[in-house]
Amino acid sequence: MRIENPERMAELGARIAAELRAGDLVLLNGELGAGKTTLTRGIGAALGVRGAVTSPTFVLARTHPREGKAPLVHVDAYRLTSAMELDDLDIDFSSSIVIVEWGADLMEGIADEWLSVDIVRPHGGQKVSSGAVDENADENVNENTDENADVEPREVSIAAHGARWAHSPLLS
């Protein structure tokens, strides 16, 4: 589906949030600046989490509590190099809603059911070269919130892995 701007991305987040419950895992894929954190912010807002959802750059994972409900755990796996490291975060998957940016390659053996959201920026890219990890790009890596960040449509596709999501209304 086509997502015209950040506000629409947040609305998609709200639609996803409406389907989420404890034990759910959502993987977000897409290049730097695609809109993964923007989507997560929309999910967090709709879930009514405490605390602003930002890029958890230096903490890798941030837990956002909710009054009497499953917390949202937001993981940025950009710097995680192995599933072992993800395991080291000791996330309580079963009693949390977990969203992982860049987690697609890390989840094997850790989970077997997830919703995956792919975000593509059809009209060109990001200043940071895609693919390669640039050690000097720290300030740009997780936040593309500079004023020059153009509003452009994104192409978003949602897929599911495992029985949990088999009949989800989110699947296109």
Ligand SMILES: Nc1ncnc2c1ncn2[C@@H]1O[C@H](COP(=O)(O)OP(=O)(O)O)[C@@H](O)[C@H]1O
């Ligand atoms: N259609 C759109 N959907 C989502 N974000 C958009 C869109 N158009 C422009 N943006 C901007 O792109 C940037 C996305 O950054 P971010 O969500 O941090 O990306 P990521 O977490 O994937 O690296 C934000 O500055 C956002 O305002």
Ligand SMILES: [Mg+2]
């Ligand atoms: Mg991000």
